Amino acid sequence: MTIAAEPEAIEQDGGTWTFPPERPLVLESGARIDGLELAWRSYGRLNADKSNAVLICHALTLDQYVAGTHPTTGKPGWWTRLVGPGKTLDPARHFIICVNVVGGCMGSTGPTSTNPATGKAWGLSFPVITIGDMVRAQAMLVEALGIDTLLAVVGGSMGGMQVLQWAADYPERMFSAVVVASAPRHSAQNIAFHEVGRQAIMADPDWRGGDYALHGTRPEKGLAVARMAAHITYLSEAALQRKFGRELQRDGLSWGFDADFQVESYLRYQGASFVDRFDANSYLYITRAMDYFDLGAAHGGVLAEAFRKARDVRFCVLSFTSDWLYPTAESRHIVRALNAAGARASFVEIESDKGHDAFLLDEPVMDSALAGFLDSVATARGLK
Amino acid sequence: MNGVREDFREILRLVRPGSRVLDVGCGGGELLELLTREKQVDGRGVEISHQGVSACLARGLAVMQGDADRDLDQFPTGAFDYAILSQTLQATRNPRQVLIELMRIADRAVVSFPNFGHWRVRWSLLRDGRMPETRSLPEPWWSTPNIHLCTLADFTALVEDLGLRIEASAALADGKAARPMDPSRKIENWRAEAALFLLTRRSDGGEPDPLPDDLFGG
Numbered sequence: 001m002t003i004a005a006e007p008e009a010i011e012q013d014g015g016t017w018t019f020p021p022e023r024p025l026v027l028e029s030g031a032r033i034d035g036l037e038l039a040w041r042s043y044g045r046l047n048a049d050k051s052n053a054v055l056i057c058h059a060l061t062l063d064q065y066v067a068g069t070h071p072t073t074g075k076p077g078w079w080t081r082l083v084g085p086g087k088t089l090d091p092a093r094h095f096i097i098c099v100n101v102v103g104g105c106m107g108s109t110g111p112t113s114t115n116p117a118t119g120k121a122w123g124l125s126f127p128v129i130t131i132g133d134m135v136r137a138q139a140m141l142v143e144a145l146g147i148d149t150l151l152a153v154v155g156g157s158m159g160g161m162q163v164l165q166w167a168a169d170y171p172e173r174m175f176s177a178v179v180v181a182s183a184p185r186h187s188a189q190n191i192a193f194h195e196v197g198r199q200a201i202m203a204d205p206d207w208r209g210g211d212y213a214l215h216g217t218r219p220e221k222g223l224a225v226a227r228m229a230a231h232i233t234y235l236s237e238a239a240l241q242r243k244f245g246r247e248l249q250r251d252g253l254s255w256g257f258d259a260d261f262q263v264e265s266y267l268r269y270q271g272a273s274f275v276d277r278f279d280a281n282s283y284l285y286i287t288r289a290m291d292y293f294d295l296g297a298a299h300g301g302v303l304a305e306a307f308r309k310a311r312d313v314r315f316c317v318l319s320f321t322s323d324w325l326y327p328t329a330e331s332r333h334i335v336r337a338l339n340a341a342g343a344r345a346s347f348v349e350i351e352s353d354k355g356h357d358a359f360l361l362d363e364p365v366m367d368s369a370l371a372g373f374l375d376s377v378a379t380a381r382g383l384k
Numbered sequence: 385m386n387g388v389r390e391d392f393r394e395i396l397r398l399v400r401p402g403s404r405v406l407d408v409g410c411g412g413g414e415l416l417e418l419l420t421r422e423k424q425v426d427g428r429g430v431e432i433s434h435q436g437v438s439a440c441l442a443r444g445l446a447v448m449q450g451d452a453d454r455d456l457d458q459f460p461t462g463a464f465d466y467a468i469l470s471q472t473l474q475a476t477r478n479p480r481q482v483l484i485e486l487m488r489i490a491d492r493a494v495v496s497f498p499n500f501g502h503w504r505v506r507w508s509l510l511r512d513g514r515m516p517e518t519r520s521l522p523e524p525w526w527s528t529p530n531i532h533l534c535t536l537a538d539f540t541a542l543v544e545d546l547g548l549r550i551e552a553s554a555a556l557a558d559g560k561a562a563r564p565m566d567p568s569r570k571i572e573n574w575r576a577e578a579a580l581f582l583l584t585r586r587s588d589g590g591e592p593d594p595l596p597d598d599l600f601g602g
Contacts (some may be wrong), residue, residue: 015535180391316441332458335448340460347448348437376444 010068010084014041015106017141022089025102027135033129034115034205034241036244038141040099041108043067043083044091046147051381053147054089055138057155057162060286061227063091063100063106067091072277075196078360081367082154088371093383094151101134101162103286105279106162108137112213112279122281124210129156129285131293139173149173151381156359157326158286162227164306164334168295171310178370178379180318182358183330184303190325193233194287197226201280210281223280223379224271236355250292256375273376296337303337310338314380315345316357316373317372325356346373390469391496391580392418393596394554397422398479398494398582403465404431408452409472412439420445429463430455453477456485464490471495471578475529483546487585491547496556496580501535501573520577529565536573543583554583 017038019025025033041064046053056066056079065068067077067084083089089096100108103126111126118125142150153174155163158180167177183190201207204222207216234238244263259265296303315338319331328349339343350365352358359366388396392415392482397590399405407416410429413436419425429447430435432480440447448458453476467490469482474497476482486493498520499505508516515525521533533543554562555576562580565572572579 046566147389268481316444332455339428339458339463342463344439344446345448346441347450348441349449350434365434365438369434369441372438372440372442376442383556 002268010362011045011110012043012044012068013149014064015039017144019144019159023140025082025133025140027077027133027384028130029128029173033102033109033127035109035211035242036102036114036137036140036266037191038102038140039104039108039339040064041066041068041098042098043095046095046145047383050147051149051151051369052093052378053095053097053150054088054152054154055095055142055166056083057134057138057148057153057159057166058098058101059155059157059159060290061283062159063104064100066096066098072244075178081360081362082370088374088375090156090371093378097142099138101286102137103134103282103289105130105282110279111210111281111285121213123213124281126281127287128292130306131161131165132169132298134289135162135169138162139166139170142173151383152176152178152181152193154184157182160326161290161295164295166295167313168299168306171307171313175381176314176316178309178310178316178318179334180352180366180375181280181320181323181326181330181356182334183326184296184306184334186291187330188285191291193229193258193325194291196229198284200225200229201284207280210284212280218275220275221281223275223278223283224268226280226283227278228267228271231267231365232234233325234355234357236324236353238322238353238356239355242353244275263312303333304340307341311342311344313343314373314377315343316369317345317347318369319347319349320356320357320358320363321349321354322353323356323358343356388418389414390558390560390562391556391578394556394580395419395468395470395494396422398552399425399466401425404428404464404470405465406464407457407468407470407488408456409469410445410447411436413445413447414466415441415470416440416445416447417443431473451476452482452485456482456489457563459489461575462491464494466494468494468534470494470496471498474531474533476532478547479532479534480542483548484544487546487548489581491584492551493583494580496584497539498530498578499532499536499573499576501537502577503574504577505575505599536567536576536579537570539579539581540567543581547586548583549586550581551584554580556580 019036025036062078065077066079079100102104103110112123115122153163153166160179163179192277202224204219206217207219247262295306299305335347396530405425405427408430410431418425432451437449443554473479505516505519553567555565
């Protein structure tokens, strides 16, 4: 996920929203979070009739810094291809919001936060959260910002799951939906890869049963291995081959277990840099939320039922040919259900060899499809 | 309405205002946009090329990337009033199945195709002994997308076989106004360069609404 462009100046706002005690977040598990804090970022301004608000939902390890400069890494935001001056989502025209998910580690309440009952970090006493919980929290914030109807809810990967959940839970509060490289449920393979990551974290002695904050340690090795395994699933075989082949780091083999191959060194770097910006327990909780996601099962086993009330929402579903993490078949499953529910669904399968990560990368067909869709949505909504 | 393709003009005439329409092979969405504007239809498209799909999205149309052979199963039974398949049937791998699918999805199908029984085609084959290249079938055999060409008589036989009813039919020729025709007349199989049909299921309880008499304006 390297983006070469320089960070650009962009009008932005945001901060941390703390909900009063009388507005707890009631979770699907039955637990509740009092005094919920949500860290959010916005770009552009809400117009007078509040019709230009777009909510972007972020993926597993991303955060609310969609555009501008990321405060931790100093790199440009993760979706500057889509968001920025002159881009499809333009702060001059749209009010773009992104919220760090519940359970995250960029300012929203999560396992690293302090449990008000004990005065210590939550750790594993933090309740298990779901995609539905993330979305309910976002809806609370959107309401608090005074927005009745979002022009669009947009997301890729786990962000796409949130968009689907939005369509199921709050169809009357959204005009359109964009779901990129996502799925209506986590497959056995998806769960399996997540389990490898979680086991790597929990096998790290520094994890300390989740209480590493109390012990002043960090399970960096485990989290790095989790990231390395996951990173492979974000790329395609062709992309790895094109990028690295069997190229060596130095002349000749080490006849040992150093990173001889460039691909090894690359993965080690990905793992090492990830631990600087992400928390191990957050990784456990968010991957769990994704594993629990099965929108069809939550609607009597019929996915179309989830979209029964979303007939007036305009949907755009995109997939990539080489994405084997959330393959096209999953997107077609979504589209079939949308059609069965009578919703206005558009679908594009984009030819790409970049794998799942394609949604964050240079894909002109994705750009033009999203631009066409979001422009027509703005026109239909009467946006200038 | 100037510059509108003649077959589009006919389809526009056939489709009732406010109906639900699926355009299979909708290209850049020209017909769907026309139908939406002129007939206020609730339209959907299926298109194989991403250029076509992107153009449709920019027009604000709901379109799915897919092909007629593989992806019509994405739509529920009876979801549409009309399914349109314009000049595409002959390019599908399994035209019979595609026709069955169209009639599953919609109450009526509007299907047009080039007539391989047209006299130019017959003459070209007879004279040269090679696969005909005519103005309606301009490509050589090795590059044509038309892998299942049929004559008017072949098509009506298939329609009969599938238990479908021909509600209306017209002969199409490039740049000329559509001409209503009786497809059972043998002469039409010689002189129709292309044909357009409006099909319904013969009888399955739910009798479709009666159609106006002047379907083709004559």
